[in-house]
Amino acid sequence: MKIPYLPLRELNERFTVQDEQAFKRVHASGRFIGGDEVQLFEKEFAGYCGVSNVVSTGNGLDALTIILLAEKQLGNLPENAKILLPAHTYIATFLSIAHAGMQPVPVDVTELLLSVENLKSQIDRVDGIIAVDLYGKLVGDEVYAFAKAQQKPIYCDSAQSHGAINASGHRSGCLAKASAFSFYPTKNLGALGDGGAITTNDSELARVARQIANYGRENRFKNPLKGVNSRLDPIQAAFLRNRLLILDADNAHRVAIAQRYFNEMTNDHVRLASADFLAHNAVHVFPVFVLDRAHFQDYLAQKGIETNVHYPLPPHLQEAFQELNDLSFPQTEYLHKTEVSLPCHPLLSDAEMSYIINAINSY
Numbered sequence: 001m002k003i004p005y006l007p008l009r010e011l012n013e014r015f016t017v018q019d020e021q022a023f024k025r026v027h028a029s030g031r032f033i034g035g036d037e038v039q040l041f042e043k044e045f046a047g048y049c050g051v052s053n054v055v056s057t058g059n060g061l062d063a064l065t066i067i068l069l070a071e072k073q074l075g076n077l078p079e080n081a082k083i084l085l086p087a088h089t090y091i092a093t094f095l096s097i098a099h100a101g102m103q104p105v106p107v108d109v110t111e112l113l114l115s116v117e118n119l120k121s122q123i124d125r126v127d128g129i130i131a132v133d134l135y136g137k138l139v140g141d142e143v144y145a146f147a148k149a150q151q152k153p154i155y156c157d158s159a160q161s162h163g164a165i166n167a168s169g170h171r172s173g174c175l176a177k178a179s180a181f182s183f184y185p186t187k188n189l190g191a192l193g194d195g196g197a198i199t200t201n202d203s204e205l206a207r208v209a210r211q212i213a214n215y216g217r218e219n220r221f222k223n224p225l226k227g228v229n230s231r232l233d234p235i236q237a238a239f240l241r242n243r244l245l246i247l248d249a250d251n252a253h254r255v256a257i258a259q260r261y262f263n264e265m266t267n268d269h270v271r272l273a274s275a276d277f278l279a280h281n282a283v284h285v286f287p288v289f290v291l292d293r294a295h296f297q298d299y300l301a302q303k304g305i306e307t308n309v310h311y312p313l314p315p316h317l318q319e320a321f322q323e324l325n326d327l328s329f330p331q332t333e334y335l336h337k338t339e340v341s342l343p344c345h346p347l348l349s350d351a352e353m354s355y356i357i358n359a360i361n362s363y
């Protein structure tokens with residue numbers, strides 16, 4: 001049996017008919033920047049996330065950077081602001097802080113994500129926080145409550161958690177002061193190219209972010225700010241509208257797969273996250289932790305099972321962040337040494353699941 005990690009072509013074939021219609025709509029509209037499709041997607045995604053504003057962007061990295069630039073412009077973050085973030089994240093979170101002219105202050109994670117404990121060591125020396133819903137799991141409500149009590153603005157890198165719902169029924173995108181989404185094709189809500197969005201209930205922040213994303217302009221010939229060009233293509237907005245309609249069903253399927261892994265995997269060499277992993281999670285990635293990672297991945301590859309790693313080298317140890325290379329975060333470094341991502345997507349069949357679980361149990 002051949003089981004790909006993520007069969008992007010097949011996942012997108014589900015939308016062939018709707019996408020052809022979307023393409024025709026955009027083609028016939030004559031509007032290839034902005035226009036109805038972008039406005040409708042922003043409105044529909046705002047409704048879905050339960051926020052009053054969505055500002056679409058060219059990608060997720062820009063969404064994060066623009067949130068920080070807008071907050072600086074509004075005087076809510078100083079020049080060179082120190083921004084606390086989890087060491088265990090994709091490098092984009094770190095890069096956004098650097099691109100906004102600010103300083104990343106990484107802290108270790110508790111199991112997988114930021115906890116109040118992690119925040120405590122640095123909270124007094126930072127100006128703001130970026131939480132990251134890594135693997136699709138929402139950062140706990142207590143982290144937001146702690147940030148609020150400490151009067152520090154908290155933003156969220158929601159690039160992996162589209163649709164995840166917390167204990168009080170609120171969706172990813174409405175829990176922080178502003179959240180950044182990526183619509184990179186492999187995401188739970190993925191486009192057929194790059195795309196991103198900022199969600200926020202703060203209308204001033206949304207207004208300035210929209211201005212920054214569009215050359216810093218107020219109108220066609222007036223530019224009060226040194227902005228950037230980062231806009232969601234209308235064709236991608238039209239494709240995303242099709243995909244948003246089944247995001248909840250897709251996420252439910254991912255959670256069911258994750259539940260089966262938890263119920264049926266019994267190999268002591270393959271460590272699972274704690275059972276709490278399944279709560280408030282869109283399960284973008286299903287991680288396991290294996291000390292002999294390369295050997296385990298080779299074994300599965302020989303059985304036709306493709307796996308992935310999120311991620312092999314943490315941002316603070318990358319050459320791009322040489323100034324952070326001396327820092328040490330034991331839990332983060334353990335995760336980066338041992339993590340293996342198993343196939344977990346809405347088209348995975350029961351038979352394929354059984355095959356993967358059998359292969360892992362006999363490892």
Ligand SMILES: Cc1ncc(COP(=O)(O)O)c(C=O)c1O
Binds near residue numbers: 060061093183194195
């Ligand atoms: C956690 C995280 N943050 C930010 C990004 C950046 O998104 P994009 O690739 O759309 O710029 C990604 C995705 O690649 C991500 O996984």
